[in-house]
Amino acid sequence: MKLLDLKIQSLTPEHLGELxxxxxxxxxxxxxxxGYRRELESPNSHFLGLFSPFSSSGLLGMGCFWSILEEAHITILAVHPQYHHQGLGQALLYSLLKTASDRGLERATLEVRASNDGAISLYEKFGFKTAGRRPRYYKDNEEDALILWLSDLQQPKFFKNLDDWYTIVSDRLCQSCWCLDMEDWS
Known part of the structure; x- marks a missing residue:
């Protein structure tokens, strides 16, 4: 079985079209x-893209967080629908959390649609807990958002979790014929 290479890298304004x-x-x-240009140019925004040279789509996924004081506020996490259920979302979330931890941030938070069971399940796998609810947060349909929270990004237990998650994510990617080297996770 041939594994297809994946690469996670910081996005720049040159990626606007793909975004x-x-x-x-x-x-x-x-x-x-x-909006994307502002995110890419903001010094507080960390925007990562997931690429494969074997895909006609180019950019397979994206994730972004803002550094606000000691907190990583995850603003977007998305994988092209053609590549769902292959572990790519896990790879992006892992990379966002590792980047936040490497930058000295102490917590991560995000909002997610209350009906988005798949995303909620993914976040819970990585230790996020529900901290609250924002009523009618999403303007397109007045849906509530759950506020999810993950703390202790600078604690030894979190570093151990990162190692465990790396193994889990790598194994999941391999099951879907993807390969991402540890050096690409930064």
């Missing part, structure tokens, strides 16, 4: 080009 295509495929136009 807009992925946004359209995942969210039907959640953010505008100006």
């Amino acid at each position: 807009l295509e992925l946004d359209k495929a995942c969210f039907d136009g959640l953010w505008t080009m100006d």
